[in-house]
Amino acid sequence: MTGTEPAVPLIDTSRPHPARVYDWFLGGKDNYPVDEELGRRITAMQGGDAPRHARANRRFMARATRAVVRETGIRQFLDVGSGIPTEPNLHQVAQSVAPDARVVYVDNDPIVLAHAEALLSGTPQGATGYVQADAREPERILERAATVLDFDRPVALSLIALLHFIADDDGAHDLVDTLVGALAPGSCLVLSALTADFDPENVHRGVAAYAASGVTLVARSHAETGQFFEGLALLEPGIVSLSDWRPDADENGEKEGPVSLYGAVGLKR
Template sequence: MTQGSRPVDTQVAHIARVYDYWLGGKDNFAIDRQVADMMKEDSPEVVEGVLGNRAFLARTVRCLAADYGVRQFLDIGTGLPAANNTHEVAPDSRVVYVDNDPIVLSHARALLTGADPGATAYLDADLRDTERILREAADTLDFGRPVAVMLIAVLHCITDEDDPAAIVRRLMAALVPGSFLVLSHPAIDIHSGVRKAASRMNQLMHTRLTFRDHGQVASFFDGLELLEPGVVRVPDWRPVTEADRTNPAAVWGGVGRLRA
C-alpha cells in the first residue's frame, strides 16, 4: 500500500497508528490494533495515560502562550491529528509540525488546507535530522525570537545509541534565551507492566522503543531552568481538573526555559 509517494507497510505496526487506535481513531491496521491491545493487557492504564499526555501538551502550550507570551512552537513527532493540537490551543501562534510517517503526513496536508501558510506548516523529517528541521522550520518560525520546542512522547523512539540528549542539545542551541523545551517521555519506573509491554511492542514494530526512568528524563533538561513543579508525572504538572489529577499516566514530563 502507498500513501502519497511513500510506501506504508500494513504488516508492521507503527507507533503513530497505535496511538491513533488508543485515541479512538480509524487510521490504523490490524497489526496496529493487535499491538495496542497487547499493550493494554500488560499495562491497562495506557489509554488513559495517552489521554493524560495530550492534556499535558494542552496545559503547557496554554501556559507558555498566556504566561510567557510564546507565539512560536516547533512540535516534533506530532503524530496523527487529535484533540488539542498545538495550533488549536494557541491559535494566534506560528506552529511547525514535524513527523516522518506517510499517513501522518497525509492527514497533515488535509489539516492544513485553508490554514494560513505563514502561520502553520508541516515538515516531513526525522527527529535525528536536527539540521534539516531547523533549516526548514525557519521558513515559518523566526529563530531570533523565543520558540518552544515540543517533544511530546517522541524521544522513546530514539535509542541510546542515537544519543537523544545530543539531539535535544542541538535543538536548544539554535534558540535564543527565553525559549522553552516541553518534553514528555514514557516511564520505565512507574507501572510494573511497562517493561513487559515495551519489550513485546519492540518485537512487532520497526521502531525500537526505549522507555526511561526519572533521572534519565530529567537529564534532558540539563542547562535549562525548570518551571515548577519540575519533572513529574504529566498529570501532576499544574493539573486543572480532577481528571488531570487522577490520570494514571506512566509518563514523566516537564518544561524548561533557556536562560541568558
C-alpha cells in the first residue's frame, strides 16, 4: 500500500467528521451515530437536499476527472480530502480512460486509512497511493505524494468538497497556493466548494448545524471561490453550480436542479 502510514490512529466517535457525514449522505455504512445524527438534522432542515448535493458532487468529480484526462493529457492526480471510498473512486474514473493514470489520495480521518486498500486497487499499468495527512500540511502531502507522482510533470490537484471545511484564517488560501505552486506547467486544479449564492437560507442553516457540532463550514461567494483560481485559465464553462458544469443527461436520470456548490477546473500555464 504505497504511501500509507503503518498504523491506524484512534477513531474519534465522540464528534462528527466531515468524511463520515458525507459517507452517510451517500448511503454509506462507514459512519457512526454522531455522524448520522448530524446528517439527519441537516437533511431535515434542508428539505432533503444534502444527499442530493452529495451525489451531484460525486458526479462532478467524475465528469471533471474524465475531462482532465481527455482534454489535457494529464495522467497524474493528487486527491486531497478524498473521503471514505465510494465507487466510482477517482482512480477508477481516471484509469477507465487512461489505464496508466497515477493517483494519490490524501485524508486525515483514520476510518479512511482503515479502508485505504479499496483506494489502492488500480490497474496494473497505473499506480495508486494513500497519504494520511491533514490538508493543512501541504509540504508533508507533497513530500509523501512524490513517492508515486512525478511533480516535474503535470498533475491534477483535486480538492473536491474540501475547502468549505477550512476557513480563510485557518489557511485555506495558503494550502491551495502551496500545492498549486508546486505543480508543473500544464497541471490543473479541480475544485468544488459550498456557496450560499443559490439558496442562502438553507445553506446558512447547514453552516450553523455543523458549527453547533464543532465542525467548521464556510460558504463562499462566486468571487471568493474565484480567488482560488487566480493565475489559472478556467476550462469552460468556468465557475458554475455543479449541475451546470458539463451535465451529462445519462447520469442516473436524476434531475439535479440548483446545487449549492460551485465547481471549476483551472489550468496552470
